[in-house]
Amino acid sequence: MLKIFKYTVYDLIRNRWLIFYTGFFLLLTIALIFLSNDVSKVLISLSNITLMLTPLVGILYGVMYYYNSEDYIRFLLSQPISRTSIFSGIFGGMATSLSLSLIVGLGTPLLIRGVLFVPEFITFIIVLGMAVLLSIIFSSLAFIIALYNSNRIKGFGVAIFTWLFFAVIYDGLFLLLLLIFKDYPLENITLGLTMFNPIDLARILTLMNLDISAIMGYTGAVFKNFFGNPLGMMIILILLICWIVLPFYWMLRKVNRKDF
Amino acid sequence: MIRFLNLEKRFGRNKVLKGIDLDLSQMGITAVLGPNGSGKTTLLKCFLGMVIPTNGSIQFKNESILGRHLYRSEISHVSQIVYFPENLTPNELIKMAKDLRPGTTREKHFIELFELSSEMHKKMSTLSGGTRQKINLLLGLMHDNKVIILDEPSSGLDPVSFLNLKSFLKKEGKKNKQILITTHTMSFVEEIADHIVFLLNGQIYFQGKLNDLLSQENRKDLESAIANIIQQKKSTGLDA
Numbered sequence: 202m203l204k205i206f207k208y209t210v211y212d213l214i215r216n217r218w219l220i221f222y223t224g225f226f227l228l229l230t231i232a233l234i235f236l237s238n239d240v241s242k243v244l245i246s247l248s249n250i251t252l253m254l255t256p257l258v259g260i261l262y263g264v265m266y267y268y269n270s271e272d273y274i275r276f277l278l279s280q281p282i283s284r285t286s287i288f289s290g291i292f293g294g295m296a297t298s299l300s301l302s303l304i305v306g307l308g309t310p311l312l313i314r315g316v317l318f319v320p321e322f323i324t325f326i327i328v329l330g331m332a333v334l335l336s337i338i339f340s341s342l343a344f345i346i347a348l349y350n351s352n353r354i355k356g357f358g359v360a361i362f363t364w365l366f367f368a369v370i371y372d373g374l375f376l377l378l379l380l381i382f383k384d385y386p387l388e389n390i391t392l393g394l395t396m397f398n399p400i401d402l403a404r405i406l407t408l409m410n411l412d413i414s415a416i417m418g419y420t421g422a423v424f425k426n427f428f429g430n431p432l433g434m435m436i437i438l439i440l441l442i443c444w445i446v447l448p449f450y451w452m453l454r455k456v457n458r459k460d461f
Numbered sequence: 462m463i464r465f466l467n468l469e470k471r472f473g474r475n476k477v478l479k480g481i482d483l484d485l486s487q488m489g490i491t492a493v494l495g496p497n498g499s500g501k502t503t504l505l506k507c508f509l510g511m512v513i514p515t516n517g518s519i520q521f522k523n524e525s526i527l528g529r530h531l532y533r534s535e536i537s538h539v540s541q542i543v544y545f546p547e548n549l550t551p552n553e554l555i556k557m558a559k560d561l562r563p564g565t566t567r568e569k570h571f572i573e574l575f576e577l578s579s580e581m582h583k584k585m586s587t588l589s590g591g592t593r594q595k596i597n598l599l600l601g602l603m604h605d606n607k608v609i610i611l612d613e614p615s616s617g618l619d620p621v622s623f624l625n626l627k628s629f630l631k632k633e634g635k636k637n638k639q640i641l642i643t644t645h646t647m648s649f650v651e652e653i654a655d656h657i658v659f660l661l662n663g664q665i666y667f668q669g670k671l672n673d674l675l676s677q678e679n680r681k682d683l684e685s686a687i688a689n690i691i692q693q694k695k696s697t698g699l700d701a
Contacts, residue, residue: 204557204560204561205561208546208549208553208557209546211548211549211553212546212547212548212549213548215548215584216548269544269547270546272540272542272543272544272545273543273544273545273546275511275540275543276540276543276545276600277561278509278510278511279509279510279511279533279536279538279540280533280558280561280562281530281531281532281533281534281561281562282530282561283530284530458513459513460472460506460511460512460513461506461511461512
């Protein structure tokens with residue numbers, strides 16, 4: 202597994218899409234730092250962008266990488282290695298290079314700006330951590346989508362819809378629900394529904410840390426109460442890790458039954 | 462060494478292999494032939510563990526291989542043109558192939574045979590289709606194994622490389638190895654194959670020596686014998 206992981210990373214750190222992606226975040230972060238000298242404002246702007254963009258790039262890149270690697274995967278399948286090792290290595294390599302790209306792109310300018318020595322350091326770690334976690338979650342969903350759809354056009358379609366669902370449609374349905382049942386106490390249901398959407402989880406964790414939940418009214422207060430303490434944060438992190446582990450397990454199950 | 466027992470494979474409603482019983486114990490070069498969609502590639506992929514059979518079993522050295530992977534260290538495989546990771550160089554791919562399976566390798570022989578020395582440091586994305594096929598052959602054949610499986614090895618090769626490949630395979634066939642080839646180039650089969658397995662509609666139609674097939678079909682060359690079989694199948698609707 203480690204050998205395949207190593208060569209996948211070798212290949213991908215030279216991939217021009219990833220170089221472009223890293224460059225994009227580098228330029229974006231530098232531009233934001235120049236626009237505002239306040240690190241917390243830079244982090245808010247960055248989190249707004251990464252919460253939408255990293256899932257989209259993660260899922261599209263994952264699907265694209267899988268389809269481009271189909272031949273290579275078949276080559277690996279004829280080697281004396283188990284399917285679980287092959288896919289753990291390939292997926293691990295892809296997720297790592299995607300994460301590296303974010304860490305370099307977002308991290309370098311802010312480190313130079315001196316983020317290590319300001320009170321917002323924790324927020325910086327959370328914004329970066331969420332971007333990385335969302336990339337991993339959505340690229341694992343991408344692998345599942347590609348494994349189930351041998352038709353590439355259909356695979357890309359399902360991938361875009363999945364992103365749209367979690368990034369936009371889910372919140373829309375959520376609001377609709379709140380509106381229809383506005384006469385009832387919905388705080389706990391809202392809390393529960395949030396857990397089924399990794400983007401919402403990441404957004405809440407970031408917001409709680411930016412301490413702007415005060416403007417979110419009573420629900421905000423309930424959220425702050427639940428998530429705003431170390432236990433709540435732990436719960437969100439555990440949920441996000443479940444969002445990595447479960448799709449990964451699903452992917453391996455599919456891999457071990459699939460004809461290549 | 463390789464034995465298929467009542468092997469069946471279904472893709473959805475499409476039954477591709479319909480109970481294949483095949484014992485490949487004879488050494489030398491065996492050509493696996495058949496029209497498009499007859500199940501040649503599926504059969505070989507089942508043996509390599511890429512396709513999971515619906516029914517039946519496959520044995521290698523008298524042991525079932527289903528769900529296992531270590532037996533593949535004794536098998537060399539060349540598939541139809543492969544797109545390797547585009548940012549890696551052939552040298553890096555060779556290193557990877559050596560990392561993935563230990564054993565003696567003979568990559569230098571193939572670098573000379575296919576005149577690849579000037580291409581070894583270039584990224585895969587910059588290489589031509591023919592060169593990629595040569596790298597594919599190199600990576601598939603560089604380990605010195607007893608069993609070699611080649612799926613359409615001649616596609617994309619220039620005549621000189623094709624000649625070199627043929628002479629290499631002929632030599633290997635004489636070394637008490639088992640070589641399985643699928644191809645649509647009948648002159649290639651006539652030249653190198655010791656045995657023939659002919660698949661038709663997911664079943665074994667013929668297994669034996671080339672001359673036996675020719676006399677059975679009453680033809681002088683393989684191409685017309687095969688064309689005759691396929692024509693007969695069409696006219697009689699031989700399907701079940």
